[in-house]
Amino acid sequence: GENVEQHPSTLSVQEGDSAVIKCTYSDSASNYFPWYKQELGKRPQLIIDIRSNVGEKKDQRIAVTLNKTAKHSSLHITETQPEDSAVYFCAASKGKLIFGTGTRLQVFP
Amino acid sequence: ETGVTQTPRHLVMGMTNKKSLKCEQHLGHNAMYWYKQSAKKPLELMFVYSLEERVENNSVPSRFSPECPNSSHLFLHLHTLQPEDSALYLCASSQDLRTGNTEAFFGQGTRLTVV
Numbered sequence: 001g002e003n004v005e006q007h008p009s010t011l012s013v014q015e016g017d018s019a020v021i022k023c024t025y026s027d028s029a030s031n032y033f034p035w036y037k038q039e040l041g042k043r044p045q046l047i048i049d050i051r052s053n054v055g056e057k058k059d060q061r062i063a064v065t066l067n068k069t070a071k072h073s074s075l076h077i078t079e080t081q082p083e084d085s086a087v088y089f090c091a092a093s094k095g096k097l098i099f100g101t102g103t104r105l106q107v108f109p
Numbered sequence: 110e111t112g113v114t115q116t117p118r119h120l121v122m123g124m125t126n127k128k129s130l131k132c133e134q135h136l137g138h139n140a141m142y143w144y145k146q147s148a149k150k151p152l153e154l155m156f157v158y159s160l161e162e163r164v165e166n167n168s169v170p171s172r173f174s175p176e177c178p179n180s181s182h183l184f185l186h187l188h189t190l191q192p193e194d195s196a197l198y199l200c201a202s203s204q205d206l207r208t209g210n211t212e213a214f215f216g217q218g219t220r221l222t223v224v
Contacts, residue, residue: 032211034212034213042217043199043215043216043217043218044152044199044215045215046212046213049212087151089151089152095206095207096140096142096154096157096164096165096206097142097154097201097203097213098154099144099151099152099154101150101151102151102152
């Protein structure tokens with residue numbers, strides 16, 4: 001079955017800096033790669049997703065890249081703000097969603 | 110509000126109790142999931158249902174028993190749990206498992222404590 005690994009497990013950045021979270025997956029048949037943000041005490045919510053026919057997607061300060069050959073996806077957050085502090089999960093899917101182990105991002109003012 | 114509602118929000122139960130978690134979605138989705146969230150494994154897939162049929166059982170102990178009576182409702186029946194089963198149990202739904210590229214919407218979760 002699908003196995004998703006995510007790095008780093010924790011990430012601390014200064015407000016205004018960029019943050020990058022990396023994800024690798026094992027099943028080359030996976031065709032959908034969403035990223036979720038979970039704030040403290042809240043449910044995970046989709047922030048951006050990418051499908052296997054696309055290499056990069058941007059939404060304001062957030063971008064996701066996909067390298068299908070390397071089975072690798074990255075989340076990039078630019079100009080980080082304290083409200084970006086949360087746990088971020090990548091996932092891979094060819095049907096059911098398998099999540100990575102999460103990255104706790106802390107943005108210090 | 111994502112359209113996925115879980116009850117109860119908090120549950121404390123003894124190891125000999127029997128209780129049930131409920132999940133309801135009003136999004137017209139065909140797939141529903143149970144995930145377990147703990148410090149050790151942040152989002153661990155337990156069960157997947159597609160059109161009320163169980164399509165995945167991720168080596169979950171039999172003390173957890175899912176039920177999907179229709180595509181809008183999902184239950185997780187609990188009996189003789191262990192303290193290590195204490196966790197946040199999240200329900201999610203998505204449009205369709207066949208295409209595999211649709212967003213999953215999560216409920217708020219049930220915080221379960223086994224004493």
